[in-house]
Amino acid sequence: MTKPVPTSPSTIGNSTDPDLGRRLEHSHNGVAHSLPSVSQSLVELYRETPPVLAPDGTQVGPFPAGLTPADGVTLYRWLLLGRVFDEKAVHLQRQGRMGTYPPLVGQEAAQAGSAYALHPEDWLIPSYRDHLAARMRGLSFRYTLMYWMGIEEGNRIPDDVQVFTTAVSIGDQLPHATGAALATQLLHEKRAFIVYFGDGATSEGDFHESLNFAGVYRLPLVYFCQNNQYAISTPRTRQTASATIAQKAIAYGFPGERVDGNDVFAVYDAVHRALERARAGEGPTLVEAVTYRLGPHTTADDPSRYRSKDEEEIWAKQRDPLLRLRRFLQSQNLWTDEDEERARAEAVAEVQQEIAAAEAAVQEAKRHPEQIFDHTFAKLPLYLQRQRQEFLTVTRGDNGQS
Amino acid sequence: MAAVTGEEGRGVAVSTPHRTSKNGSTNGSASLNLNLVEAINQALHLAMERDSRVVVMGEDVGRNGGVFRATDGLWQRFGPERVIDTPLAESVIVGAAVGMAAFGLRPVAEIQFEGFTYLAFDQLVTQAARLRNRSRGRFRVPLVLRAPHGGGVRAPEHHSEAPEALYAHVPGLQVVIPSNPCDAKGLLLAALQQDDPVIFFEPKRIYRAFRQSVPQEAYTVPIGAAAVVREGHDVTVVSWGASVHSVLDVIAKHGVDDNNSTDHAASADGIGHLDVDAVSHLDVELIDLRSLKPWDEETVLHSVEKTGRLVVVQEAWQTGGFGSEIISRVAQKALYSLQAPPVLVGGWDIPVPLAQLEREQLPSSVRIRAALAQVMQG
Ligand SMILES: Cc1ncc(C[n+]2csc(CCOP(=O)(O)OP(=O)(O)O)c2C)c(N)n1
Ligand SMILES: [Mg+2]
Numbered sequence: 144m145t146k147p148v149p150t151s152p153s154t155i156g157n158s159t160d161p162d163l164g165r166r167l168e169h170s171h172n173g174v175a176h177s178l179p180s181v182s183q184s185l186v187e188l189y190r191e192t193p194p195v196l197a198p199d200g201t202q203v204g205p206f207p208a209g210l211t212p213a214d215g216v217t218l219y220r221w222l223l224l225g226r227v228f229d230e231k232a233v234h235l236q237r238q239g240r241m242g243t244y245p246p247l248v249g250q251e252a253a254q255a256g257s258a259y260a261l262h263p264e265d266w267l268i269p270s271y272r273d274h275l276a277a278r279m280r281g282l283s284f285r286y287t288l289m290y291w292m293g294i295e296e297g298n299r300i301p302d303d304v305q306v307f308t309t310a311v312s313i314g315d316q317l318p319h320a321t322g323a324a325l326a327t328q329l330l331h332e333k334r335a336f337i338v339y340f341g342d343g344a345t346s347e348g349d350f351h352e353s354l355n356f357a358g359v360y361r362l363p364l365v366y367f368c369q370n371n372q373y374a375i376s377t378p379r380t381r382q383t384a385s386a387t388i389a390q391k392a393i394a395y396g397f398p399g400e401r402v403d404g405n406d407v408f409a410v411y412d413a414v415h416r417a418l419e420r421a422r423a424g425e426g427p428t429l430v431e432a433v434t435y436r437l438g439p440h441t442t443a444d445d446p447s448r449y450r451s452k453d454e455e456e457i458w459a460k461q462r463d464p465l466l467r468l469r470r471f472l473q474s475q476n477l478w479t480d481e482d483e484e485r486a487r488a489e490a491v492a493e494v495q496q497e498i499a500a501a502e503a504a505v506q507e508a509k510r511h512p513e514q515i516f517d518h519t520f521a522k523l524p525l526y527l528q529r530q531r532q533e534f535l536t537v538t539r540g541d542n543g544q545s
Numbered sequence: 546m547a548a549v550t551g552e553e554g555r556g557v558a559v560s561t562p563h564r565t566s567k568n569g570s571t572n573g574s575a576s577l578n579l580n581l582v583e584a585i586n587q588a589l590h591l592a593m594e595r596d597s598r599v600v601v602m603g604e605d606v607g608r609n610g611g612v613f614r615a616t617d618g619l620w621q622r623f624g625p626e627r628v629i630d631t632p633l634a635e636s637v638i639v640g641a642a643v644g645m646a647a648f649g650l651r652p653v654a655e656i657q658f659e660g661f662t663y664l665a666f667d668q669l670v671t672q673a674a675r676l677r678n679r680s681r682g683r684f685r686v687p688l689v690l691r692a693p694h695g696g697g698v699r700a701p702e703h704h705s706e707a708p709e710a711l712y713a714h715v716p717g718l719q720v721v722i723p724s725n726p727c728d729a730k731g732l733l734l735a736a737l738q739q740d741d742p743v744i745f746f747e748p749k750r751i752y753r754a755f756r757q758s759v760p761q762e763a764y765t766v767p768i769g770a771a772a773v774v775r776e777g778h779d780v781t782v783v784s785w786g787a788s789v790h791s792v793l794d795v796i797a798k799h800g801v802d803d804n805n806s807t808d809h810a811a812s813a814d815g816i817g818h819l820d821v822d823a824v825s826h827l828d829v830e831l832i833d834l835r836s837l838k839p840w841d842e843e844t845v846l847h848s849v850e851k852t853g854r855l856v857v858v859q860e861a862w863q864t865g866g867f868g869s870e871i872i873s874r875v876a877q878k879a880l881y882s883l884q885a886p887p888v889l890v891g892g893w894d895i896p897v898p899l900a901q902l903e904r905e906q907l908p909s910s911v912r913i914r915a916a917l918a919q920v921m922q923g
Contacts, residue, residue: 242900262823271701293699293900311702312661313633345634347664373634376609382632449608505901512905515898532894537915538642538905 188393189275190400195408198462200470207412209323212475218259218407219468219478220486222251224277226465227490228284229438232274232291235443245272249405249437252464253369254339255279256410258431260418265357268307268320268338272369276339281307284494288501294508295518297501308475314340314347317366321353323363324331326429335416335421337365343374345388349397354429361426365417366392367428369404371436376449391428404432405464435462567902574801579759580617583693584726585615588733589653591624591763596651599737602629602640603655603691609658612657613693613752639665643673645649647684651737655690659746660703662712673742688735688742690923694722695787697907699900706862706897707786712744713838713870721768722746725787728756728835731766736766748787758883771841773848778918780854783845783871788858788908795913796829810867825916838868845871846879853884854920858908863891876918885923888916 162442193204206212229248236240247254250272258279261267267280273285281304289307290297307323310316320338327334344350345368357364368388372379385391392399398420402413410432417428419544434456439446446455472478516523516531523531579587580834594768601616601623605631620628631638635656648916656662662669668920676684696705713720721736721743725728729747732772736743755881774789784792829847834840849855855875857868875887890908897906 243701276622285761290899291701294902297899309706312664345632346637348634348636348759355825374604376605376607377630377633381630443612446609509901512902515902515905516893516895519895529893530863534893534905537912538909 179372184391189387189390190394190398191389192400193224193403194403194406194411195526196467196471197201197404198405198467201473202283202471204409207408207415210408210411211538212472212477215261215408215468215472215475216477218255218411218471219465220261220490221255221275221279222465222468223483223486224278224493225251227255227487228274228287228494231491231494231498232288233438233442233497236291237287239405240502241288241292243443245441246436246438247272249276249435249458249464250369250371251275251405252407252516253432253434256337256404256407257337257414257430260411260415262418263332263333264307264334264420266305266323266334266336268316268323268336268535269309270316270339270341270344271309271311272341273339277392279305280288280294280304280306283500284497285500288497291502292505292510293508296507296508297502310340314344314349314353316340317349317353318356320366321362322357323331324357324364324421325360327363328360334424336416337367337418338369339369340377341374342368342370342382342388343377344368344384345391346374346483351391352399353390354395354427357427358397361397362460363421363424363425364427365414365421365427366427368431369415369434370431371404371434372518373436373440373446373450374444375440375444378450386433389429391426397427397429399429399431400431401431404434406469407460407464407468434464435536437463450496521540556732557915575762576758576760578756579726579730580756581723581729581747582613582615583724584749584757584759585729585733585760586617586619587761588730588763589616589619590622591889592737593619593833594736594762595625596737597627598649598651599653599786600629600645601648601653602631602642602705604631604657611655613749615691615747616655618920624752630727632854635661635664636668639668639673639688642688642690643668643676643686644684646688647676651687651689652690653691653737656690658700658704658706659694659708659714660887662690662708662744663691668709669712669718669742669744670715674715677741678717681740684743685740687740689739690742691733691734691745691747693749693752694746695748695750695789696897696903699903700749702899705903707812707892709744709746709837710788710861710865710867713867714865718743718747718838719743719768720880721835722748722786722837723766723835724748724751724784724786724833726759728766728772728833730759730766731764732835733888734763735765735768739744739768743768750843751790752785752799752830754790756870763898766835768840769836769839771835771844772833773844774831775829777828779830780827780856780917781830781832781845781848781866782856782913782917783832783834783854783860784858785837785867786850786860788860789831789833789909791910792829792831792858792913795910795917796831797911809862824914824921827917827921828918829917832869840871842874842878846875849875849879854923855883855885855887856890856913856916856920858890858913860914861891864892864894866891885920890916 156329195204229246232244237245238331256274258276285298300306320336324336387401389399389401399411402409606616607620607628637872638654642654645652673686676686695707712718721732723732782792857871859868890912892906
């Protein structure tokens with residue numbers, strides 16, 4: 144048996160090698176059973192982002208290109224805003240002023256670091272827990288609140304906000320992102336897409352089919368997985384036998400990069416480079432941000448049924464993304480306790496204003512329930528006009544009772 | 546125990562109250578006071594004890610006991626090999642269950658919400674439903690697919706659907722939907738005796754709405770047999786799942802001995818030309834279909850021949866819903882018994898609204914009363 148000849152790794156690594164498959168097929172040279180080895184090029188598709196901040200906030204690596212410590216202040220304000228919003232939203236649910244709500248607590252750095260890397264022309268395609276990332280793209284919290292309070296207007300993203308609708312059916316948004324990126328490619332537009340999803344979503348067929356498709360067309364798309372260790376009660380280790388989620392990209396022929404999702408600068412670094420690749424026409428990247436869902440899956444979930452308090456404590460006390468960044472900023476004399484107080488007060492004020500706006504929107508929607516018919520089609524067909532009429536004449540007399 | 550049917554079980558009149566109150570009492574040691582989700586849990590316990598081929602699988606069904614706790618305690622009792630926490634992959638859950646069923650097991654696959662059965666649609670329609678036929682009987686699919694069904698609990702988007710007609714349309718699938726704890730247990734145990742796939746929908750709005758005295762031992766409620774919840778002579782109302790209770794609410798509120806004046810004011814307002822007052826004195830025959838495929842034509846036809854009037858109440862979308870199937874069959878088989886055109890009360894043909902306006906989609910009292918008034922006019 145001939146020893147396999149390693150392929151030169153030179154063309155592979157930073158970018159995918161579109162010719163790999165062709166070279167493999169044509170490199171037999173008539174020698175039976177002789178395949179050139181591709182192991183090196185496969186290995187090079189997998190990367191781990193160098194850390195910037197250690198969990199205790201000390202700097203352990205260089206800042207990503209284009210970022211300075213001062214960006215840390217801006218980012219910290221975002222992280223804090225995300226946390227304050229989350230606290231208030233959970234509280235609203237507990238008071239009965241909102242329906243089931245999926246908290247983001249613990250995942251602030253993953254969301255902020257990634258959203259911070261987007262350019263104005265880029266698009267964000269979220270899942271259902273990405274309230275902070277969407278806010279950073281310009282989606283006011285009132286929309287997020289309206290959606291979880293239970294009116295469709297929460298999904299009516301303003302025209303000047305480059306955020307797609309909330310995706311609740313797990314994995315459904317990945318093929319949409321694939322198609323959106325394909326549209327941009329076919330229309331010769333210069334922009335990238337980023338699609339958010341969880342560790343659990345990587346088990347769905349839509350995940351695999353979408354990555355495969357994007358790999359084939361080298362689409363301008365970043366797959367951003369927030370691996371928060373759980374899909375409701377199912378731990379990551381029961382979701383996949385792969386050592387990492389990032390490595391799954393290798394199977395589809397493009398890079399996968401694993402990053403500490405609670406190191407906001409490292410997340411920015413990984414996503415920034417992936418977006419640059421996408422905009423440069425070099426194809427998709429899968430970024431796995433390793434983080435932790437500090438709260439319940441949703442306000443209807445009880446995590447004590449499937450994970451230990453000790454485990455939660457470790458992540459809450461030793462790996463909190465806010466604490467990490469705050470310690471760093473304080474060590475650089477970039478953040479004081481007064482700054483903290485002021486930033487928190489500003490965040491609270493914003494969230495309170497958004498809650499008031501959302502609750503007003505809910506009241507408004509309830510004043511016009513017949514609008515449930517109005518967006519089913521571009522033009523209401525006759526049978527729906529009739530149903531709408533029946534609704535108005537019969538059901539509206541039922542107000543307040545059933 | 547009346548909901549538990551013996552002799553063929555067809556359209557057996559239910560003599561005990563269909564719905565016992567929260568403090569309804571248990572009948573000595575032989576029965577337990579259970580709500581619907583507990584009755585399902587108990588049926589699963591019994592089935593797994595009696596037949597080692599029964600395995601439960603799905604997302605969060607093991608350690609967590611299911612998001613509605615329907616599988617609570619099974620993992621602890623039967624272990625992770627028979628109560629399988631799966632990856633998040635509906636198509637594989639159902640597809641794997643088809644394979645497991647073909648190779649000697651009796652899988653009970655849980656899909657966390659009915660709205661996520663669509664991700665397994667291909668495996669259900671293309672495979673589960675027809676493997677027996679395709680293999681000329683060599684391979685069987687004794688698979689039970691359980692999923693919570695319907696709206697009314699203010700759940701998030703895609704969590705409040707009523708897709709039963711989609712599945713009832715498919716040759717090779719059986720579709721069942723209980724409306725009370727006794728039926729839930731008996732129908733689930735019956736489904737587990739089937740050699741062909743059963744879609745078992747559980748109305749989540751009434752998972753915990755009320756308790757019933759449920760016999761402790763195993764029993765079955767035959768698939769394909771309706772229950773006459775209440776006998777009457779004026780009009781036949783056919784319903785299933787949680788909507789049965791929407792009809793019962795109307796009957797209870799507007800029975801001969803109970804006239805709710807506030808409700809009358811509101812409804813008279815809306816219905817206008819219809820004589821809603823007359824509705825309060827109607828002697829309604831209420832049929833709970835319990836199984837949609839196969840469905841109990843004889844019981845419905847027999848009732849319509851007696852009353853001459855038919856109203857069908859469903860939560861599902863109107864166009865192509867199962868109510869249309871019932872009305873079509875009645876038109877084909879009992880047209881000359883009808884004294885008025887049948888009336889369908891169903892969800893509007895729109896995506897189920899989010900929580901704030903979701904109730905507008907459910908069959909409300911006022912719409913049921915309006916339908917009764919309309920059918921009595923003819
Ligand atoms: C197709 C589908 N199946 C099941 C569910 C129910 N469900 C909602 S979230 C969730 C877990 C998702 O886990 P993951 O992808 O890791 O995201 P996370 O919630 O951790 O952010 C499940 C099973 C759903 N929404 N959609
Ligand atoms: Mg997760």
